[in-house]
Amino acid sequence: MNARLPTTAASRVDAVIARAIRQDVQSMHGYAIQPSAGLIKLDAMENPFALPPELQAELGERLGRVAINRYPVQCVGDVVAALSQHIDLPSGAALMLGNGSDELIDLIGLASMHPDGCVLAPLPGFVMYEMSARIRGVPFVGVPLTARFELDEAAMLAAIEQHRPTVTWLAYPNNPTANLWDDGAIERIVTACARHDGLVVFDEAYQPFASRSWLPRMGEFANTMVLRTLSKFGLAGVRLGYLCGDAALVAEIDKLRPPYNISALNCEATLFALEHADEYSRQANVLKAERARLLRDLALLPGTTVFPSEANMILVRVPDSKAAFEAMKARGVLVKHIAGLHPLLANCLRLTVGTPDENTAMLAALASALHDR
Numbered sequence: 001m002n003a004r005l006p007t008t009a010a011s012r013v014d015a016v017i018a019r020a021i022r023q024d025v026q027s028m029h030g031y032a033i034q035p036s037a038g039l040i041k042l043d044a045m046e047n048p049f050a051l052p053p054e055l056q057a058e059l060g061e062r063l064g065r066v067a068i069n070r071y072p073v074q075c076v077g078d079v080v081a082a083l084s085q086h087i088d089l090p091s092g093a094a095l096m097l098g099n100g101s102d103e104l105i106d107l108i109g110l111a112s113m114h115p116d117g118c119v120l121a122p123l124p125g126f127v128m129y130e131m132s133a134r135i136r137g138v139p140f141v142g143v144p145l146t147a148r149f150e151l152d153e154a155a156m157l158a159a160i161e162q163h164r165p166t167v168t169w170l171a172y173p174n175n176p177t178a179n180l181w182d183d184g185a186i187e188r189i190v191t192a193c194a195r196h197d198g199l200v201v202f203d204e205a206y207q208p209f210a211s212r213s214w215l216p217r218m219g220e221f222a223n224t225m226v227l228r229t230l231s232k233f234g235l236a237g238v239r240l241g242y243l244c245g246d247a248a249l250v251a252e253i254d255k256l257r258p259p260y261n262i263s264a265l266n267c268e269a270t271l272f273a274l275e276h277a278d279e280y281s282r283q284a285n286v287l288k289a290e291r292a293r294l295l296r297d298l299a300l301l302p303g304t305t306v307f308p309s310e311a312n313m314i315l316v317r318v319p320d321s322k323a324a325f326e327a328m329k330a331r332g333v334l335v336k337h338i339a340g341l342h343p344l345l346a347n348c349l350r351l352t353v354g355t356p357d358e359n360t361a362m363l364a365a366l367a368s369a370l371h372d373r
């Protein structure tokens with residue numbers, strides 16, 4: 001917050017905050033986004049490629065024709081249909097849209113907010129699972145991964161037995177560790193949750209870069225849903241997430257969706273992107289090849305430990321992550337310093353896979369940061 005109203009008004013506002021805003025909200029921090037102006041931005045798993053100019057022009061024309069004077073109704077149905085086809089949605093399943101998958105994480109948190117509610121997720125994981133539970137007063141149980149960031153199956157099963165979570169989150173692949181967990185362990189965890197009629201949501205934000213998806217298996221396990229987003233695919237600025245599951249289950253969560261949560265412009269841009277899915281899959285292939293190059297070259301840097309990745313990010317451990325982060329930034333490359341997120345992430349940086357040139361610059365910045373230590 002920068003400016004305040006004149007002092008007399010400001011003190012009144014403070015009194016209103018004290019009375020009207022929840023105490024826990026007053027003492028919490030908002031989701032921090034680090035400034036990136038002038039830097040090579042490799043901190044947020046964005047797709048680094050802009051649309052080719054001719055597609056930009058075509059999109060501009062399409063957006064110009066959208067009926068922005070009307071509430072978005074028909075276009076939402078069109079997006080649901082186009083996405084269902086794009087992902088080959090299993091029969092009997094339904095799909096609902098969110099303003100980014102963050103909104104859907106929040107709606108699942110809202111739906112599970114009852115006296116028996118309990119949310120469980122492995123840690124370190126995506127922060128929104130914990131945040132959406134806590135903000136609603138739903139107990140959150142975090143179960144640490146192993147030191148190699150694999151699921152600790154015994155600890156997960158014990159926690160499920162003890163807490164009987166109503167919702168369990170499995171990011172597939174996980175953020176920030178970028179790996180896909182063992183399917184055998186996952187099946188046993190899903191089965192353990194099913195014993196208490198607990199829901200398990202697979203968050204597949206990184207599906208465009210992963211070798212496996214849970215979607216084809218959703219029918220085998222009635223207590224599972226799959227959450228995805230177009231953000232990492234290449235539409236982070238559009239805000240479009242979707243949740244798939246048994247039609248009856250989706251219908252329950254859909255009751256909580258704010259009407260008209262997806263703008264007509266989001267819809268049109270999404271339809272356009274799906275019509276050009278080949279361009280996006282070409283981009284994803286470049287990023288996967290670049291990921292392979294980075295995994296190889298990062299492993300050659302002295303003192304670094306590189307973890308396997310099935311996403312458009314790579315987790316690395318260096319001797320001094322804070323110094324490396326600052327030195328890379330001084331060389332114009334912004335990555336994410338995540339050592340503070342969880343003790344298991346000590347001295348870890350999370351690198352987003354960028355364009356070939358950006359990756360070359362990132363490697364050079366990290367190499368010299370490590371060298372100059």
Ligand SMILES: *Cc1c(COP(=O)(O)O)cnc(C)c1O
Nearest residue numbers: 100101102126175205229231241
């Ligand atoms: C980026 C990310 C999301 C959020 O995606 P949006 O659709 O942009 O809100 C959700 N889950 C995971 C694991 C992510 O990394």
